[in-house]
Amino acid sequence: xxxxxxxxxxxxxxxxxxxxxxxxxxxxxxxxxxxxxxxxxxxxxxxxxxxxxxxxxxxxxxxxxxxxxxxxxxxxxxxxxxxxxxxxxxxxxxxxxxxxxxxxxxxxxxxxxxxxxxxxxxxxxxxxxxxxxxxxxxxxxxxxxxxxxxxxxxxxxxxxxxxxxxxxxxxxxxxxxxxxxxxxxxxxxxxxxxxxxxxxxxxxxxxxxxxxxx
Amino acid sequence: xxxxxxxxxxxxxxxxxxxxxxxxxxxxxxxxxxxxxxxxxxxxxxxxxxxxxxxxxxxxxxxxxxxxxxxxxxxxxxxxxxxxxxxxxxxxxxxxxxxxxxxxxxxxxxxxxxxxxxxxxxxxxxxxxxxxxxxxxxxxxxxxxxxxxxxxxxxxxxxxxxxxxxxxxxxxxxxxxxxxxxxxxxxxxxxxxxxxxxxxxxxxxxxxxxxxxx
Numbered sequence: 316x317x318x319x320x321x322x323x324x325x326x327x328x329x330x331x332x333x334x335x336x337x338x339x340x341x342x343x344x345x346x347x348x349x350x351x352x353x354x355x356x357x358x359x360x361x362x363x364x365x366x367x368x369x370x371x372x373x374x375x376x377x378x379x380x381x382x383x384x385x386x387x388x389x390x391x392x393x394x395x396x397x398x399x400x401x402x403x404x405x406x407x408x409x410x411x412x413x414x415x416x417x418x419x420x421x422x423x424x425x426x427x428x429x430x431x432x433x434x435x436x437x438x439x440x441x442x443x444x445x446x447x448x449x450x451x452x453x454x455x456x457x458x459x460x461x462x463x464x465x466x467x468x469x470x471x472x473x474x475x476x477x478x479x480x481x482x483x484x485x486x487x488x489x490x491x492x493x494x495x496x497x498x499x500x501x502x503x504x505x506x507x508x509x510x511x512x513x514x515x516x517x518x519x520x521x522x523x524x525x526x527x528x529x
Numbered sequence: 530x531x532x533x534x535x536x537x538x539x540x541x542x543x544x545x546x547x548x549x550x551x552x553x554x555x556x557x558x559x560x561x562x563x564x565x566x567x568x569x570x571x572x573x574x575x576x577x578x579x580x581x582x583x584x585x586x587x588x589x590x591x592x593x594x595x596x597x598x599x600x601x602x603x604x605x606x607x608x609x610x611x612x613x614x615x616x617x618x619x620x621x622x623x624x625x626x627x628x629x630x631x632x633x634x635x636x637x638x639x640x641x642x643x644x645x646x647x648x649x650x651x652x653x654x655x656x657x658x659x660x661x662x663x664x665x666x667x668x669x670x671x672x673x674x675x676x677x678x679x680x681x682x683x684x685x686x687x688x689x690x691x692x693x694x695x696x697x698x699x700x701x702x703x704x705x706x707x708x709x710x711x712x713x714x715x716x717x718x719x720x721x722x723x724x725x726x727x728x729x730x731x732x733x734x735x736x737x738x739x740x741x742x743x
Contacts, residue, residue, distance in 0.1 A: 321571070326594050349609055351565040351574035357535070360565035360574055362611040362631055380540050395563055397576040399716070404737070407667040408655060409677070417576055441622060445712075452707055453621040463623070481724045493666055494734040495727055498659075499719030502613070503743070510695045510709040520708040523618070529717070529743065 322474035332475040351393040366440035383464040386424040394420040405482035406493040420473040424466040447522035536688035546689040565607040580654035597678040600638040608634040616712040619696035634687040638680040661736035
């Protein structure tokens with residue numbers, strides 16, 4: 316991917332990665348992004364679900380939402396996706412850090428208008444959050460599709476920033492009697508909670524059974 | 530907390546909460562925030578660690594970082610903190626949702642300059658990420674403090690947005706043969722990974738032992 320002034324990683328440049336494969340792998344490992352845009356001169360940051368397909372990131376929301384309305388007008392957005400992978404515990408406070416994988420995308424969102432395209436993009440988001448769920452449920456009808464705005468953000472001006480590995484301390488600090496290392500961190504699923512209104516005897520969905528549950 | 534046009538929850542207003550107790554409880558349950566600001570007219574969103582003490586959110590970074598430099602000039606920021614609590618699986622694709630707790634703060638960051646104040650604010654961040662760690666490690670020396678910029682953001686113009694509970698489906702969809710419910714989601718710690726350069730026999734730190742590890 317072409318580096319731009321905006322995507323070039325300035326702090327700790329060796330952590331910057333610009334190849335599409337790395338960027339896509341990070342994007343495919345999560346489904347929550349933070350979208351930033353400028354509204355009446357001030358910055359707004361909104362958390363929202365996303366899905367990736369090919370070179371596009373899809374997000375959605377109610378047709379009536381402020382974010383979606385603003386963005387449909389073709390304003391510039393900045394999207395950040397961050398996965399925390401671990402606490403990096405050094406011997407000195409100063410060298411404490413996090414292991415993480417992060418992607419930033421700059422671009423202009425495009426509204427998806429065609430009914431079939433919209434349906435496809437919503438399936439992409441659904442598949443990213445829970446693979447297989449789309450096939451199990453009642454898919455959107457015309458009225459629901461109309462109430463849903465879907466936006467596509469091209470993954471063109473993007474970069475990744477990744478930290479891995481153990482802490483790095485000052486030479487003289489390696490002698491300190493302090494435990495150092497990594498405490499891994501990840502999102503984890505818990506035991507499914509049945510809807511109190513579930514039909515009696517309704518079996519758990521395959522999409523949920525397939526999740527790595529604690 | 531006083532609602533403003535910016536903090537008033539517009540989409541699903543019943544999910545909006547404005548009391549300081551709720552906002553603080555959410556802030557105290559996480560340590561990753563996304564800070565948005567406007568740089569040369571375009572939006573930038575940066576993930577960073579934070580700590581809360583009283584009515585302030587503290588963030589830090591290298592004195593040389595673009596974010597910190599921009600923000601020290603007193604520009605407006607928007608901060609979002611989001612905790613995902615679960616996948617909300619409905620009988621229709623349209624009514625799928627997430628359970629989450631989210632806080633948004635608008636404000637102007639203030640640079641912390643005094644050495645002792647800086648040290649205190651860094652302890653707040655450290656305590657938020659891993660309680661007790663600060664007391665175990667070598668604390669910052671003058672040179673390290675100088676290389677670290679610390680900012681304080683007042684939690685004054687803020688609101689929370691929270692979704693809890695089971696899915697809500699269309700009346701006619703409750704008859705469908707589809708499992709519905711919640712799959713809980715949370716950040717979880719894994720088994721500590723020892724630094725390969727650790728002194729032989731160095732015991733695990735108490736701060737790590739105290740973590741709820743899977």
